[in-house]
Amino acid sequence: MSGDQELALQAKAWPFEEARKLIARHKGKTPAKGYVLFETGYGPSGLPHIGTFGEVARTTMVRRAFQIMAPDVPTRLFAFSDDMDGLRKVPDNIPNQEMVREHLGKPLTKVPDPFGKFESFGHHNNAMLRGFLDSFGFEYEFQSATDWYGSGRFDEALLSVLRNYDAVMKVMLPSLREERAATYSPFLPISPTTGRVLQVPVLEHNPDAGTIVFEDEDGRKTEVPVTGGHCKLQWKPDWGMRWHALGVDYEMSGKDLIPSVELAGKICQILGTQPPEGFNYELFLDDKGQKISKSKGNGLSVEEWLRYAPPESLSLYMFQKPRVAKRLYFDVIPRAVDEYLAFTSKFPAEEPARKLENPAWHIHGGNPPAARSDLSYNILLNLAGVANAESKDVMWGFISRYAPEASPETAPFLDRLVQYAVNYYQDFVKPTKRYRPPTETERAAMTELLDELGRLPEGAKAEEIQFQVYEIGKRHGFADLKSWFQALYEVLLGQTQGPRMGSFIELYGVANTRELITQALERTAEAQPAA
Structure with missing residues (x-):
């Protein structure tokens, strides 16, 4: 065993904790299928979003941790698109809505592309997903439900669900409302006449023939095979069936899906397979502390984050405390960027064991680039x-x-x-920006700061400048030096938060800073400059 493996087996960072579950699951050996399979799921009724990024990024971090622990065990990551789902409503943000409305209920890969670029709306959104994941450099294999159902690769698993129909129903019915339970079936037949995915009662299920019988939309009693793409499963049985058919070893999901994970796990066991390992991450909150919702449009999108910060900072945000609900709003971005710079800059000098705990290792797969942190x-x-x-x-x-x-x-x-x-x-x-005039105490301190900056030698460095700022605050009786720096931010910069003043003054220039102070000392409550 290499030194890196030994260190990884003891590392406390959460991706290593998760990876150890997989080491225990297979006793550190390659499973019979030839690889350990990680999976993330995607519902292609809309465009990929920040939750999609978070799930793939976090799963990738666990995969990398596993790879250093078990370097001889192959791994794969499937990004699975549930593109056989029936389109339930027309999204607000697409063209040709009336045309799409005519195809409600059909599988997403049978709905024409409203953008006119792809074979179907499902194919369009799948392309958006692949482009989205590719732009971040994720290593994954795209998988389509339409392909798996239609090609017959799910056939044996679907027949197993049919053979275990009563057992699956016994798991699902207690989780449903009485009205829903009265007509529920794990199988959703696709109408031979309309092409729609139907949520209708199953009148008969015939394991020997591999078929179900239902009433089609034209009122006729119809029999179809459950194989070959003629039916799909309700999403919770589908999840369990997929884990069984693919041999999924690891999949994470949001805290809101814990009951669904439990149901899918029971169905997977009924089919004869151990459910995957994984954990449930907490959901994001908006600026008001409310859960982020795609339909509400609150919170922050990936595109918005990437207008203001590099993708590495978003990866750091996803790495930190995944089991804690966190605000996901614009004001978290600056801190995330500076924390990323700090972690990356200290990485090269750290001991090997500490490097494995550093988020930069997990963001960059053990090889973070050099980044200067003096300019935060x-x-x-x-x-x-x-x-x-x-x-x-x-x-x-x-x-x-x-x-x-x-x-x-x-x-x-x-x-x-x-x-x-x-x-x-x-x-x-x-x-x-809202500037305020200084109080008398602040005015006296800033006047002295103006003078002291004038006495500094040319080329004075941040530490020397910071020392003078500290000493002036002490001499002018600021009981809490934090209030002195707060005054500098509000009076000089027009905001409530700010940088380390020594570093800022060195960057902005002593002469420029003295001019800034002079302007502030001339300011009155009646004459505030515009933002």
Whole structure:
């Protein structure tokens, strides 16, 4: 066993804890099918969203942890699309809605593509999913329910469900309302006449013939095989059947699906297979503490996050505390970026055991890139604020003086951060800037700061500047130095939070900062500058 394997087996980061379940499941050996299978599911009635990203990112982290623990055991990750589901309603955000409405109830892969680009609406959304996952560099294999049902690869599993019909019903019926239970069947026949997925009572189930009998939409008693794509399963029996048929070893899901996981697991066991390992992650909350809902549109989308921050920061957000409900709103972005920079910058100097606990290891598969952390996202945001930056060129004027060796060409990641900071400043900080005049105590302290900055030697560094800022706050009787820095943020920057002042002043420039203080000292309550 290698040193890395030994360390991984003792690592406490949650992906390693999850991976150890799989080590125990197969005793560290390759299962009979030849690989350990990870799965994530996707309902293609809409576009992929931030929850889709989170589930694939987290599953990938567990897969990487397993790979370092059992490097000789092959692994696969299936991104499975439930594209045989019947279209229940017309989404609000698509063209040609009337045309789509005529196909309600049909499998998504039988509904024409309202965008006119693909074979069907399901194929369109599947392409969006693949493009979405590919843009983040995920390693996965796309799988389609339409393909698995239609090709016959699910046939034996479907016949097993039919043979165990009564046992499956015994599991499902107690979970249903009385009215729903009266007409429930695990099988949803696809009407031979209309092509719709029907939620109708099954009048007969014939295991020997491999068929079910139901009343079609035209009122005729109809018999169809459960195989070959003539039927699909209700989603909870479908989940359990899929685990059985594919031999899924690991799949995670949201906390809201715990009852569904339990039901699917029981059905999987009825079919003769051990349910997969996995855990239930907590859901995201919006800025008001309400659960994020796709239909409500509250919270934050992947596209919005990526306007203001790199995808690595979103991966960090997904890595941290997955079992704790977290706010997913715009104001969490700056902290996520700076934490990513901090974790990445300290990674190279860490001991091997500590590296496995570092989120950067899990985000980058053990090989995080170099990233400079002296210019934090917060500092860049504040620079954008005081410079009223409309473009990153303005920002680079300051950065190039601070770090002459840096340029957009030599520091591409920093260049991306600069653009993200400009975007965030323009959209969120600028509209809310509110300067206030200093109190008498603050005015005296800032006057001394103005003088002390004037005495600093040319090229003074952040630590020396920070020391002077601290000492001035102490001399002017701020009982809590936090209140001194709060005053600097509110009076000089027009906001309630801000950067480490020494680092900011070094970047912005001592002369520019003295001009900023001079303007603030001239400010009165009646004359506040516009944001």
